[in-house]
Amino acid sequence: MTKPRGPVDSSRVPRFAGPATFARLPRLDEVGRADVAVVGVPFDAGVSYRPGARFGPSAVREASRLLRPYHPALDVSPFAVRQVADAGDIACNPFDINEAVETIEEAASRLTADGTRLVTIGGDHTVALPLLRAAARLHGPVALLHFDAHLDTWDTYFGAEYTHGTPFRRAVEEGILDTEALAHVGTRGPLYAEKDLDDDKRMGFGVVTSADVMRRGVDEVVDALRQRIGDRPLYLSIDIDVLDPAHAPGTGTPEAGGLTSRELLEILRGLAGGNLVGADVVEVAPAYDHAEITSVAASHVAYDLISLLALNERS
Ligand SMILES: N=C(N)NCCCC(=O)O
Numbered sequence: 001m002t003k004p005r006g007p008v009d010s011s012r013v014p015r016f017a018g019p020a021t022f023a024r025l026p027r028l029d030e031v032g033r034a035d036v037a038v039v040g041v042p043f044d045a046g047v048s049y050r051p052g053a054r055f056g057p058s059a060v061r062e063a064s065r066l067l068r069p070y071h072p073a074l075d076v077s078p079f080a081v082r083q084v085a086d087a088g089d090i091a092c093n094p095f096d097i098n099e100a101v102e103t104i105e106e107a108a109s110r111l112t113a114d115g116t117r118l119v120t121i122g123g124d125h126t127v128a129l130p131l132l133r134a135a136a137r138l139h140g141p142v143a144l145l146h147f148d149a150h151l152d153t154w155d156t157y158f159g160a161e162y163t164h165g166t167p168f169r170r171a172v173e174e175g176i177l178d179t180e181a182l183a184h185v186g187t188r189g190p191l192y193a194e195k196d197l198d199d200d201k202r203m204g205f206g207v208v209t210s211a212d213v214m215r216r217g218v219d220e221v222v223d224a225l226r227q228r229i230g231d232r233p234l235y236l237s238i239d240i241d242v243l244d245p246a247h248a249p250g251t252g253t254p255e256a257g258g259l260t261s262r263e264l265l266e267i268l269r270g271l272a273g274g275n276l277v278g279a280d281v282v283e284v285a286p287a288y289d290h291a292e293i294t295s296v297a298a299s300h301v302a303y304d305l306i307s308l309l310a311l312n313e314r315s
Pocket residue numbers: 048049125150152164165239241252253283
């Protein structure tokens with residue numbers, strides 16, 4: 001293997017200079033092929049409340065300038081052991097959700113055809129559905145850990161099937177998830193009715209609520225999640241609103257009582273050694289953010305996801 005091309009050296013070029021690729025990594029077209037690619041999906045036509053997640057990818061890239069190359073908690077230098085690159089943004093139609101969903105699926109399939117693993121930055125949670133379709137095309141039905149305040153297994157909004165509150169019901173209906181290995185983590189907040197939970201359970205999801213994380217603690221939660229997913233191909237979908245609004249104010253449907261960024265990062269680190277095949281971080285809406293709190297958190301989450309992929313000897 002030739003030595004991967006890493007980020008711009010921050011001891012030579014100040015980290016606040018130059019264009020913002022994720023973590024100042026090379027662009028995909030500069031390196032030809034990557035083991036792991038970061039791709040943006042600036043799409044937010046699927047939201048039910050505050051818009052603005054279309055600006056998530058550029059805000060997260062800006063906030064990622066301060067990331068450093070060595071991850072001490074996971075003992076890995078992800079950009080040295082794997083070629084990681086920024087694949088830019090998937091340009092999708094902001095006026096036609098169905099077309100956008102198709103475009104995202106096609107682009108994700110194209111990007112992953114030669115074995116590249118994707119860390120996607122949204123965009124609203126609608127984008128998880130086409131990303132899961134692309135993952136299932138390669139790996140078969142995948143295990144899913146879904147970090148979110150919300151279930152996102154509702155049926156329709158205003159008759160629309162593809163929205164940010166419905167991707168995982170569609171995914172179950174399409175048979176692209178391994179229903180033996182599904183869990184939500186960080187769930188909380190009011191629902192429409194108790195039936196929401198019954199429907200969700202029938203689809204196969206386990207639920208680790210935000211209060212469970214507080215009461216049981218990170219280590220016990222990690223053990224339970226690892227048992228549930230085993231060695232299956234795993235997709236991680238992380239809605240930044242899983243964090244408490246104190247840790248992530250810049251999002252469209254905030255709910256009180258969420259995880260701390262430390263809890264989220266520690267749970268993710270606990271998944272090292274699993275068979276991660278792809279991941280997304282969605283719902284960063286920078287217009288509601290303050291001092292880059294949310295986009296910094298999202299950039300660290302993405303860095304941990306890249307590090308987990310770098311540790312997966314299958315990627
Ligand atoms: N996926 C996110 N962030 N939110 C879903 C909220 C759906 C609702 O308005 O009930």
